[in-house]
Amino acid sequence: MKQHAKPHNDEIDALWEQALKFHKLSHDDEAQKLYEKLLTIQPHAHAYYNLGTIFQKQEKLEEAIEMYEKAIALQLNHANVYYNLGVILKTQNRFEEAATFYEKAIALSPDHANAYTNLGNIRKEQNRLEEAMALYEKAIALNPNNTNAHLNKSLILLAKGDLLEGFALYEKRRPVRSFSKPAWTGAESLEGKTLLIYSEQGFGDTIQFCRYIEMVAKLGCTVIFEVAKPLLPLMRQLRGVSCFVEKGEALPPFDLHCSLLSLPFAFQTTLESIPSKERYLTADPQKVADWQKVLNGTKPKVGLVWSGSETNKGDVYRSIFLETLLASLPKGFEYICLQKEVRQSDHTALENSPIRFLGESLHDFSDTAAVCSLMDLVVSVDTSVAHLAAALGKKTVVLLPFAPDWRWLLERNDSPWYPTIQLLRQETMDDWERVLQKLSQILLNFEKQ
Template identity: 30%
Template sequence: MSDQPFTPPPSAPGVEFERGIQLLRSGSHAAAAVTLQRLVDAEPNQVDARVALGSAEMGLGRWAAAEATFRRALDLVPRHPPALRNLGILLATWERHADTLQLAESTLDIDPTHTQALLARGNALTGMERFEEALQSYSQAAGFEDVAYEALVKLGQTYAALGQNEAALTSFDQAIALQPNLALAIFRRGLVRLPLRNFAGGWDDYEARLNLGTFVASSMSFYRPIMGQVARRIASADLANRRILLLGEQGLGDQVMFASMIPDLAGEGATVTCVCDHRLTRLFSASFQGVEFQGLATPPVLAIGADDTVLAMGSLGRLYRRNEGDFPGTPYLRAGPGVRNAWAARLGPRPKGLRIGLSWRGGVPGTGMSRRSLSLDQLAPVLDLPDCDFVSLQYGDVTAELEALNAGRGNPVRAFDPAEIYDFEPLAGLIANLDVVVSVQTSVVHLAGAVGTTCLTLVPHHPEWRYTASGSTMPWYGSVQLFRQPAPDAWAPVVHEVADALRLRLSRRQA
């Protein structure tokens, strides 16, 4: 039970429907879509088949088609729970929270006890950061047996977003008591414990992600054929002198962060092969001697012997970072000297003031892009600092944004071809030549911290767990300083704080 499309049971008549459902559950979305589309064409009023077809279309990234399919199912059977659930999830993925809220409330106007509508309403309000109202919807849903577990998990997440961590943990504990064998509540409890710096309990709970289908599908899908061989809760003593296949997981920033523990693993005397994003292989190879790195785009060879151990990179925390004192906080990544020197030459003489790297946008729809990002105009208090050299570190093509900003500026923001900093070794080499980085929550923060460049990080009011729940520091990186929003969307005071911190650095340099 989680924010994943509902797959109807093979209750509708016909072998074709059963085959479509089996294909869908196995992840064969293209074949499932063909089979289910054929069934819907033959039986247009078959609602369960339409819901399954929409799920397959979502799996293929055909968002507009999936939305139309779910809406047609709701036309045929108004308030159909699985169709409403899946449409709500689709809309939330694209941060169309107002549309989700309208869908839910129009349903609740007719049926105030519609459990999927209560959940959808809570999800929409959460996406709009109207957390107190979301609590009411989730609390009401928790009274219905069919969605009690999911509602309690949602309550826990919402309490955590409000900073009511004890209430959050209580909700997760109640969910776990209802369904002790389900992974979602355990995993979510870990995501509350970790930012509270309860690392021992948090990492233990974090292992539940490996049993969570939605997590594997979104963060480790490449490894699905070997997930059954991934070690759970292994002891470090069992790794001594073993051959280990280490699987990079989640996003680039996560892999950079978790890579800080590769030396701990290699110190066990193990032979380590690490599979990671192909943009990291050069940088990791230059930084960690004696470890073999393979890029996911190669594709890597995942041949596993009977005596080999398969580990997920995020599981290293449970082994090596169980207390705050276990985090060294020192730099551990380093681009090759040729790369660093080439950037030094391209950047030219140091400015009188500071050379500052900028990253102002992070995430994608579905990972909080809107609340994590800001515009270049909002960075004006930083960009107006005198005698500074500004360099874009922003991922992707931002030519139009920079041209609009730089028009008329005597001190334009410099930018390089995105292809030149797509791979993380040249990006790390560029960052190593900067005095300071100013960034929102994105992989640039992790990379700056990993190479030891000062990073002033603009953190939203409800940050990712990696940034902890409070304070100005991250345990992972000694060079990262956090500046937190005092309220949702309140970027102005954060930007001014960062500008003041930079102004202080300028005064010290020029003293």
């Protein structure tokens, strides 16, 4: 969001220079007052634009849009005004409008690498993967250090099943952690060494990729595994770990380190070599026994997850309103909510439904694992619970959006990562109706078994 050069107007020169000085120093409040005073004297495209950048930085997005549109109306024909509009509209899920502005930015500035990347991101979310790939490659050609373009290109390769090249390119993501010790890439001997493995991203990622730790330990090393607190009790039963550390606590000495999500690259994983067991996690037997006493009904039990964390950037596509889901749940089952939290918008539907809500009784993932283990079937949108249920070897149905996360690949209803998973995919964006019709049929057939 660059500021433009001084306008050629002697009457407002001093005011402009003072505003621009404050702007460059990030004294936004002072700059805003001066731009607004300037605009009472005369409309000026550059002042509107710079005021728009301040509003955008403050996340006053409607005000920013208004300023940019006024700048364009005054013939400010600069790539960044269109690029910034594209950024805002993308956050509002106004994909095609955002794409149009990115295309205008590229037409005005053919070397605008970020515009190619962001346009590629839109095409990726629309599942137009070949277009997205071409845009990322153009962005990389313009700027070989464009991490975002490299990362998103890797995700397309992974979604298409090219795990070898995809995981290799995924290594270009920015390092999450910085250590004085070297990283392990898979090439260095681990015999007699101590390796720190740390969970890098979300809970679902940790559950999916912890399967590699036993393979690491077989290379002759001592494994330290750093993991987030809610997952720690569940992870303690993993084979191959010599020492667990809660994330944020002091680390013991180690020789090398590796992110959990770099292990597939280190082991040169392909579709054929995915370490895929029907079950590689188990629930605490005592917790299973305790929950058995709580969940002692005679009907088949179905665990449900219909929404994930609202902070996830793709949550608007993966989550379902409970009211929408309820119509697809036939009678004859005991439905158990596997979500610890339920959104305010779902409270009324939950209260009026037959779904049993366990809430704060699910203290951490070891409790959720115990409840999952007692289910006859788990139905989940793309959240960590889907990974947990499948890692426990439970029959799991995952409801996927039109442009799913890379790990579910494309156009298949099974997963090479989890033998017990069945995937139900949206055929068009935001259309859950057909997915839920298929789910209803699965449940009816399941009841007959």
